[in-house]
Amino acid sequence: MARTPPGKQPQDPGTPDALPRHARAGKAVTIRDVAKVAGVSPITVSRALNHPELVTPETLERVRAVVSRTGYVPNEIAGSLRSRRSGIVAAVFPQITNSMFVDTIQTLTDCLRQEGYQVLLGLSSYEEREDELIAGIVGRRPEGIYLTGVAHAPETRRRLIASHIPVVEAWDLSPSPIDMLVGFSHEKAGEAMARHLLAKGHREIGLVWGNDLRAGVRRQGLLSVLAENGIHEVPTSLEPAPGMFQRGREGLAELLGSGARVSAVACSSDVLAQGVIAEARDRGIRIPEDIAVMGFGDFDFAAHTSPSLTTIAIEKALIGRLAAQALLARIQGREVPERIVDVGFRLVERGST
Amino acid sequence: MARTPPGKQPQDPGTPDALPRHARAGKAVTIRDVAKVAGVSPITVSRALNHPELVTPETLERVRAVVSRTGYVPNEIAGSLRSRRSGIVAAVFPQITNSMFVDTIQTLTDCLRQEGYQVLLGLSSYEEREDELIAGIVGRRPEGIYLTGVAHAPETRRRLIASHIPVVEAWDLSPSPIDMLVGFSHEKAGEAMARHLLAKGHREIGLVWGNDLRAGVRRQGLLSVLAENGIHEVPTSLEPAPGMFQRGREGLAELLGSGARVSAVACSSDVLAQGVIAEARDRGIRIPEDIAVMGFGDFDFAAHTSPSLTTIAIEKALIGRLAAQALLARIQGREVPERIVDVGFRLVERGST
DNA sequence: GTCGCCGATGTTACCGATACCATTTCGACG
DNA sequence: CGTCGAAATGGTATCGGTAACATCGGCGAC
Numbered sequence: 034m035a036r037t038p039p040g041k042q043p044q045d046p047g048t049p050d051a052l053p054r055h056a057r058a059g060k061a062v063t064i065r066d067v068a069k070v071a072g073v074s075p076i077t078v079s080r081a082l083n084h085p086e087l088v089t090p091e092t093l094e095r096v097r098a099v100v101s102r103t104g105y106v107p108n109e110i111a112g113s114l115r116s117r118r119s120g121i122v123a124a125v126f127p128q129i130t131n132s133m134f135v136d137t138i139q140t141l142t143d144c145l146r147q148e149g150y151q152v153l154l155g156l157s158s159y160e161e162r163e164d165e166l167i168a169g170i171v172g173r174r175p176e177g178i179y180l181t182g183v184a185h186a187p188e189t190r191r192r193l194i195a196s197h198i199p200v201v202e203a204w205d206l207s208p209s210p211i212d213m214l215v216g217f218s219h220e221k222a223g224e225a226m227a228r229h230l231l232a233k234g235h236r237e238i239g240l241v242w243g244n245d246l247r248a249g250v251r252r253q254g255l256l257s258v259l260a261e262n263g264i265h266e267v268p269t270s271l272e273p274a275p276g277m278f279q280r281g282r283e284g285l286a287e288l289l290g291s292g293a294r295v296s297a298v299a300c301s302s303d304v305l306a307q308g309v310i311a312e313a314r315d316r317g318i319r320i321p322e323d324i325a326v327m328g329f330g331d332f333d334f335a336a337h338t339s340p341s342l343t344t345i346a347i348e349k350a351l352i353g354r355l356a357a358q359a360l361l362a363r364i365q366g367r368e369v370p371e372r373i374v375d376v377g378f379r380l381v382e383r384g385s386t
Numbered sequence: 387m388a389r390t391p392p393g394k395q396p397q398d399p400g401t402p403d404a405l406p407r408h409a410r411a412g413k414a415v416t417i418r419d420v421a422k423v424a425g426v427s428p429i430t431v432s433r434a435l436n437h438p439e440l441v442t443p444e445t446l447e448r449v450r451a452v453v454s455r456t457g458y459v460p461n462e463i464a465g466s467l468r469s470r471r472s473g474i475v476a477a478v479f480p481q482i483t484n485s486m487f488v489d490t491i492q493t494l495t496d497c498l499r500q501e502g503y504q505v506l507l508g509l510s511s512y513e514e515r516e517d518e519l520i521a522g523i524v525g526r527r528p529e530g531i532y533l534t535g536v537a538h539a540p541e542t543r544r545r546l547i548a549s550h551i552p553v554v555e556a557w558d559l560s561p562s563p564i565d566m567l568v569g570f571s572h573e574k575a576g577e578a579m580a581r582h583l584l585a586k587g588h589r590e591i592g593l594v595w596g597n598d599l600r601a602g603v604r605r606q607g608l609l610s611v612l613a614e615n616g617i618h619e620v621p622t623s624l625e626p627a628p629g630m631f632q633r634g635r636e637g638l639a640e641l642l643g644s645g646a647r648v649s650a651v652a653c654s655s656d657v658l659a660q661g662v663i664a665e666a667r668d669r670g671i672r673i674p675e676d677i678a679v680m681g682f683g684d685f686d687f688a689a690h691t692s693p694s695l696t697t698i699a700i701e702k703a704l705i706g707r708l709a710a711q712a713l714l715a716r717i718q719g720r721e722v723p724e725r726i727v728d729v730g731f732r733l734v735e736r737g738s739t
Numbered sequence: 740g741t742c743g744c745c746g747a748t749g750t751t752a753c754c755g756a757t758a759c760c761a762t763t764t765c766g767a768c769g
Numbered sequence: 770c771g772t773c774g775a776a777a778t779g780g781t782a783t784c785g786g787t788a789a790c791a792t793c794g795g796c797g798a799c
Contacts, residue, residue, distance in 0.1 A: 061785095063784095063785060063786080064787095065786095073748075075785090075786075076786090079787060080748085087746085087747075088747075089748095092747085104544075104545070106525050106545070107785090107786075108786065109525040109526045109527070109786090110466050110467045110472060110526065110784085110786085111754090111784070111786035111787085112785080112786050112787065113754095114463045114754050114785080115785080115786050115787040115788070116787055120526075121506075124507075128492060129482070129492055130488050130489055130492050132485045135482050135483050136483055139481060139482055139483050142507060142509050146519075151506055151507075151526065153474075154477075154491075154504075154507040156495050156496065156499075158492075166499075168459065173462045174462070174463055192457070192459075195457050196459065277686045277687070279686065279690045282690055304687075308690065311690065311691055334630070334632075334661075337632045338664055339667065414755095416756085417755065417756060418755080418756095427778070427780080428755090429758095430778060430779075433757095433778085440777075440778095441777075442777065445778085461756065462756090463756085464754070465755080466784095467754090467755080467783095467784050468755080468757040468758070469756080469757055469758080
């Protein structure tokens with residue numbers, strides 16, 4: 034069901050018959066058509082559009098007039114092929130429904146668009162092989178690639194290095210990034226959570242935790258600090274996916290149901306923590322008096338719930354901006370002073386602990 | 387700071403010296419290089435990769451071996467130019483930080499990837515002229531375009547129609563879509579909210595509302611039903627952006643501060659409603675006894691807060707899936723039985739009203 | 740007056756794949 | 770045994786821009 038009946042092209046009402054015949058015969062308008070009508074060579078049209086400063090004001094205006102009259106839209110694919118600049122940056126996220134990354138995506142996209150780059154979005158969640166996704170992306174010859182996380186198949190790593198495309202990994206740290214890196218230490222974040230709870234006098238600490246890669250590292254950090262302090266029993270409700278609200282409720286229920294005593298619950302995300310708090314409230318458990326709760330991420334609601342949520346604040350938008358800047362710098366051939374940027378994190382103490 | 391020191395190309399350790407010299411001299415591997423090494427013509431390599439069934443198993447294997455040995459990655463840009471198939475679908479959202487659209491994005495992207503399409507993400511929020519964004523997108527010759535909403539500049543509309551690219555608008559209804567449409571009536575959703583509150587006996591209804599386009603339409607619907615029922619005074623706290631949690635709190639505070647009496651508060655999103663509930667609780671206002679609250683969107687937490695949230699449920703993922711299917715059908719030349727699909731909405735009554 | 744340079748524009752070739760059509764081979768079948 | 774057709778492969782042109790270099794006219798410096 035074609036939008037246009039076959040053999041009959043719509044007559045753009047605003048377009049006078051100034052085009053060469055074949056342009057009106059259904060083929061798309063090309064730069065040659067514009068050139069012909071404007072009485073210049075194709076390259077001059079190209080210059081008028083991409084480097085207006087190289088062209089006489091008169092020619093410029095003439096070309097622009099023809100462009101708008103004919104509705105010419107440059108074929109960026111052709112341009113990309115010849116100039117070897119695709120104007121595209123690819124961004125890969127594990128998934129976006131848990132909303133941990135949306136600020137980063139938003140900022141990244143905004144920053145790149147300001148410099149004329151479009152973002153190719155890759156979601157690797159349901160991808161058994163991130164490698165396939167990356168291969169498909171590299172084929173499109175993006176000028177930069179943003180990756181979430183630092184754990185990639187060796188094959189992926191090799192492919193990316195071989196491609197010579199600027200890469201920035203984000204949301205994690207690694208001593209040996211593929212190229213550039215903007216992130217923070219999840220291990221230290223976990224440690225900070227542990228220390229905070231210990232400092233508050235808690236020694237019976239439960240976890241309601243998601244099972245993604247980075248959360249796992251935070252958990253390691255947390256557990257190691259607890260172990261250093263002689264705490265080896267840490268009741269944990271481990272959820273398979275990066276949990277949502279309801280999983281927080283279930284998590285607390287599971288912890289309490291197991292008979293373990295907990296005076297504090299640490300969660301791998303604020304959303305989980307919110308669920309834990311909801312469940313606690315329904316059970317008449319006071320927060321923080323009976324149980325302290327802390328989250329991770331400092332989502333927008335964290336400061337405004339009651340009690341407000343103690344959490345780890347990440348500069349999510351900053352990560353996006355720095356990643357964009359790093360890629361842009363590399364693309365434009367500028368110096369990248371620091372290949373590895375640690376944006377750190379802030380433990381924000383609020384009412385829930 | 388180039389990753390590779392100038393004049394010195396990295397020696398891929400895993401690659402034997404089977405490549406033509408110029409391939410090793412720093413230029414990317416092309417289909418010709420592969421063809422030469424495999425002892426076939428370029429077109430055969432192309433077929434081996436894209437239509438393996440047209441090629442002898444032996445040739446296929448030989449080509450594949452060379453491809454993996456040389457690390458050849460087909461240049462999709464060149465392929466796109468010749469074949470006039472970019473393998474790209476563009477998706478435009480106003481913004482993603484309010485998380486209303488993330489499920490749609492996720493599903494849309496997943497469905498399209500399964501068919502080999504990549505998604506070009508456009509965020510039009512900070513774009514004064516959506517038109518510019520669209521123009522940039524059309525230049526990339528996507529095979530389909532997903533747009534959020536039905537309100538577009540006439541210029542944008544014209545450009546899209548002229549482009550002959552399949553378009554699906556979503557998250558709204560319109561009698562005259564650009565091409566295809568998957569959405570629901572915001573007006574009716576607003577009306578349903580009003581009727582529900584009226585049925586619950588409320589006549590003093592306040593609004594805490596975001597100011598985006600579609601929310602505005604819902605508000606119209608809501609107000610018109612209230613007006614039909616003789617209610618003309620509707621205290622409203624109108625927030626500029628599609629509000630977050632904190633704005634819900636402020637909204638309720640504003641309503642109460644204005645001296646208006648309200649027995650029910652309708653919100654333009656669940657997140658706002660959650661904020662309203664938090665504020666009410668802090669003020670000792672019981673929900674739903676003192677004030678009923680309802681939201682919009684049926685976010686994941688809505689069913690699990692206490693009280694659970696009465697809201698309008700939208701099949702967000704379904705919208706993404708249907709939109710993807712509509713585009714794919716049109717791209718693949720299949721029939722699209724219904725150009726306009728109304729996915730409707732469900733009023734979900736829960737504890738907050 | 741001549742030279743040289745600069746700014747504006749044009750000519751040509753090319754980016755790297757695939758569409759289109761031609762060619763070759765080989766087996767089936769009359 | 771010759772013809773036909775399908776399967777496998779190849780040659781050539783082409784997609785629509787832009788890089789690289791060439792050309793041309795005008796103007797200032799010596």
